[in-house]
Amino acid sequence: MVSSVLGEYGLSDNSFKVEAFGSGLINNTWKIITAERQYILQRINSAVFKQPLDIGANISLIAKHLHQFHPHYKFIAPLISLKGDEMVYNEEGGYFRLFPFVTLSHSKDVVKNPEQAYEAATQFGRFTKLLRDFNVSSLKATIPSFHDLTLRYQDFLDAQKNGNKERIKESENLLKTLTRLSGIVAEFERIKSDPTFKLRVTHHDTKISNVLFNEEEKGLCVIDLDTVMPGYFISDLGDMMRTYLCPVSEEEKDYNKIEVRTDYYRSIVQGYLNEMKDELTANEKEYFFYAGKFMIYMQAIRFLTDYLNNDKYYGAAYPGHNLVRAANQAILLSRFMEKETLWSDFTA
Helix, strand or coil: CHHHHHHCCCCCHHHEEEEECCCCCCCEEEEEEECCCEEEEEECCCCCCCCHHHHHHHHHHHHHHHHHHCCCCCCCCCCCCCCCCCCEEECCCEEEEEEECCCCEECCCCCCCHHHHHHHHHHHHHHHHHCCCCCHHHCCCCCCCCCCHHHHHHHHHHHHHHCCHHHHHHCHHHHHHHHHCCHHHHHHHHHHCCCCCCCEEECCCCCHHHEEEECCCCEEEECCCCCCEEECHHHHHHHHHHHHCCCCCCCCCCHHHCCCCHHHHHHHHHHHHHHHCCCCCHHHHCCHHHHHHHHHHHHHHHHHHHHHCCCCCCCCCCCCHHHHHHHHHHHHHHHHHCCCCCCCCCCC
16 A cells, blocks of 8 residues: 555655654554655545545645745645645545655654743744735635534533433533533633634644754744644644643543643743734733633543543543543643633733
């Protein structure tokens, strides 16, 4: 399968070596090594991305804009096949694309210090800023309603009515806790009707592994643009808070290890404002803390919704996996909200 796909790019069977690459959970990724060059090959997960060609269309539009107006920005665009396509379709494996491998660069799976958080936040802010004049309405929604908290909350309510009755009973206390915090949803609904909140080119998946670093540990650019769509800045900023602030991930079962690191928060805010300070409206800047609540809460109810629906979306590696994840995120949200007064002046 891989050989057939690479043949579409002019790479013959005996000219390359294939290695599994990265830690992504959605797409399959391989590093392709030849005598002359190295590449990254990805297979699009069509179960998540129902219209893979929409991804290619979005990336193509963004690449053209950046090439025209910001040619010095390092943008990693997919290579073109021998037939002139940005994606190759293979009957056995679906849609694939090939990228040049950026030498002397690396990505990270975990944020290990505030400086890395700062560099990543700067890169995600820069990406959005450079596309400020881009026609955001031309982008297709590669995952419709991906960060629509109103929809996610309705799914949460539906699961409580129609989900697994035993699991609903087992989750009673957590359900009450998360329902009491539904004001976070009401705030999001107000944001959607507020003209001072702008729809911008938003990455929507700002985990640290989606930033390339150079040998001096400085950020180079953002990568993995499959979820780039119109969105609000709280999606990118909030996802960084959700995934950078705590020293453990949503997989951690020992909830005593869940904490929120103030210095990491400061680094995220400062890095993002490096690029976006003059782009955000005064009202938007008031919602930096809300961004964290927004994303942590949404992930908590999504995990619990999936648990009540018998793990149809995320799957489960062991019994109760999504319940553990949901409780983990609920505790993270509680620890985060304890810091609201402490962090109120960080955007001044």
